[in-house]
Amino acid sequence: MLSQEEIDGFMAPGLPETVIEAKDLQLVFQTGDGPVQALKDVSLQIGKGDFVSFIGPSGCGKTTFLRAIAGLEEPTGGQLRVNGMTPDDARRARAYGYVFQAAGLYPWRSIARNVSLPLEIMGYSRAEQQQRVKKVLQLVDLEGFARKYPWQLSGGMQQRASIARALAFDADILLMDEPFGALDEIVRDHLNEQLLQLWARTGKTIGFVTHSIPEAVYLSTRIVVMSPRPGRITDVIENPLPRERPLGIRDTPDFLAVAHRVREGLRMGHAYD
Amino acid sequence: MIRSILPVLTVVAAIMVLWYGAAVWMNSAWTVQQAARAGQTVTSMDILRDTLAQDRPKLPAPHQVAAEFWDTTVAKKITSKRSLVYHGWITLSATLLGFAMGATLGVLLAVGIVHNKAMDMSVMPWAIASQTIPILAIAPMIIVVLNSVGISGLLPKALISTYLSFFPVVVGMVKGLRSPEAIQLDLMRTYNASGSQTLWKLRWPAAAPYLFTSMKVAVATALVGAIVGELPTGAVAGLGARLLTGSYYGQTIQIWSALFMAAALAAVLVMLVGVGERLVMSRMGERP
Structure with a gap:
């Protein structure tokens, strides 16, 4: 466990309260073909009320990172704190709601x-x-x-x-793992709009995994770009768009500029292989 | 419904034709032999008439079995020792008790296997081994051993039913209790649900269809177990006893009608489980 000072030390003054905090997080899966590094040196802070999207190609560890936050995967190194607790304690304290790829009703x-x-x-x-x-x-x-x-x-x-x-x-935290991935575009637009309204009404902190650039840009306050082999964060983009976002905002130059940056970030990640 | 009647009738008619043909063929040797002894000659008509009306035919004709069946079910009082309903009830009571115990045991073992690593590794091989022993070999042992400690009557037969019927339930329920998908189990983890909450709210309802399927198999084998349990004891009542006395005295007609009674019982039991399944599944919101 970290002391209170250490936890406080992570937080820059003036920023909102940090809810999720990862520092040099490592996660290695032992598979039949040998170890696979799913997450390498992942450091990130998510403040209260943030809407953070994780975007990247498959195998970049975005889902693994979300599952680690939820205490469903055990990191093999580094530090991870949720509400100042270990993810497993946070899970026991029912700190988050989790939405899976499939509804799973x-x-x-x-x-x-x-x-x-x-x-x-x-x-x-x-x-x-x-x-x-x-x-x-x-x-x-x-x-x-x-x-x-x-x-x-x-x-x-x-x-x-x-x-x-x-x-x-x-739960103040909502973790969503490609919740709309299996739905068609029209339904997805509608749900994205609803999700934003819901977020505005409830003020929850949301971690949202997606592989759609427009979805990430439309929804988030921050976009975390990840890249595979090993899974790592290559860019964190602050979204300058206002919190009030009608669907039409997706055709504005501001929106397209952010989307462009995300795309550049994704491309950079790929330049490594 | 209407559309399926024709094929069903066709199959029944084909069986009847085969059966009558086989009866004439198998019983004719006896007819010819008797006639030769009496120094008579027989025509094909005589053979046909006699083979379908013998007292102890090798293979009784369908109408003989039907007449005996009618005579021993509807025409006899059900308290009579010659009533198939009486004998059927004796066997049925052992079947139901054995099935109830077998299904319970099967479910308990499956729950243990799913929740306990040691049981997972150890129980299944024994359960499978238990079913490779011929029931005809182990049934007399169970009867004799229990008899020597003063237990006789219904319970030993029921135990043989249990021995046979727990197995399909274990196999089906292990599969059923493990049928929830990974995300459904993960969901329970995110709620920090206890093991028993996961069992009752997820694994158990998910296993319901498997339970009913395995119970259909189990109830039929429970009946077989009860009948086999009646064979080695020289039991005086029950369908097994009916089969045994029939074979002692060459009463093939009696044997065949007892067999039909057993088949009818099995059909009704399986059907009842099916009705229970439909009721439960529709209450569980299954798509009609």
């Missing part, structure tokens, strides 16, 4: 019961469960579908339900 539970699953596990009272389920289903525009089963919903609606499930309990 339980087919034998109605939408409302899927959303209340974490609440049941965490021991919320029945009345509180109902009230929270109602609230988050409204938040993702699924009020009318509480009693439906997952197969009765479209892919986009299922993914919205899974976001509602991650929002149902009071």
Whole structure:
């Protein structure tokens, strides 16, 4: 464990409170073909209320990094703190909601019961469960579908339900691993817009893995560009776009300039191999 | 429904034709022999008539079996020692008790195997080995051993049913309890769910379809186990006893109708499990 001074030392004065902090993070997988370095010297600070996207080609370790933050993978070196705790302690303290690539709803539970699953596990009272389920289903525009089963919903609606499930309990961090990757472009645009509104309303800290440049630029306050073999951060881009972002912003020169920088960053990463 | 009737009837008719043909062919030797002893000559018509109406035919004709079946089920009081319903109930009660114990044991073992590394490594080989021993060899042992400690009647037969029926349930449930996808299990980890919460809220419901499929197999083998359990004891009641006395006295018609009773029981049991499956799965929101 770090002392409080050390943790404070990481934080530059005047910046918002650091929620996630990685320092020289290493993660090596032992595979049948020998060790694979999934993350190398990854250092990053994510402040409270940030919306940080991780972008890069497959194998760049973006998902692994997110899973390490969630305590689902064990780093082999370096330091990682979530809310000032180890990721595993943060997981035990239920510090984050996680949205996976697939909705992963339980087919034998109605939408409302899927959303209340974490609440049941965490021991919320029945009345509180109902009230929270109602609230988050409204938040993702699924009020009318509480009693439906997952197969009765479209892919986009299922993914919205899974976001509602991650929002149902009071975690300040939302980790999303390519949540819209399997959806078509129109649905994805719509969900991106909704996600921004949701973020503005809830003020959560969001870590968002994607391989779409427009999605990363449209959503984030910061874009972390990663590159593979070994997985590492090659660029961190502060997004100058205002927080208020109508979909049309994607055709403005400012937006295109940021997108261009991200693309350059990705290309640079590839120049190594 | 209507469309499937024709093929079904065709198959039944084909079986009937084969069966009657086989009955005439197999029983004709006896007819010819009897006639030769009496110094009579027989025509093909005589052979046909006699082979389908013998008292102890090698292969009884379908209508003989049907008549015996009717006589021993509908026409006899069910308390009668000659009633197939009575014998069927004796066997069925052992089957149901054995199946209940076998299914429970199978589920418990599967839960243990999925949650405990040592059990995972050790139990399955034994379970498989247990099924390679012929049940006919081990059944008398179980009966004799239990009898010597004063346990007889329903329980020893039920235990043989258990011995056979736990196996498909173990195999099916291990597969079922391990069927949740990685992200569903990861999700439980992100909630910091306990092992028992993961079992009850994820593994158990995910295993439900596997449970029913394996129970269909298990209930049929439980019936076989109960019948086999009745054979070595010289039991006086039950379908196994019916088969045994039938074979002692060459009562082939009695044997065949007992076999049909067993088949009918198995069909009904499997169907009941199927009905239970449909009820449970529709309550679990399965796509109709």
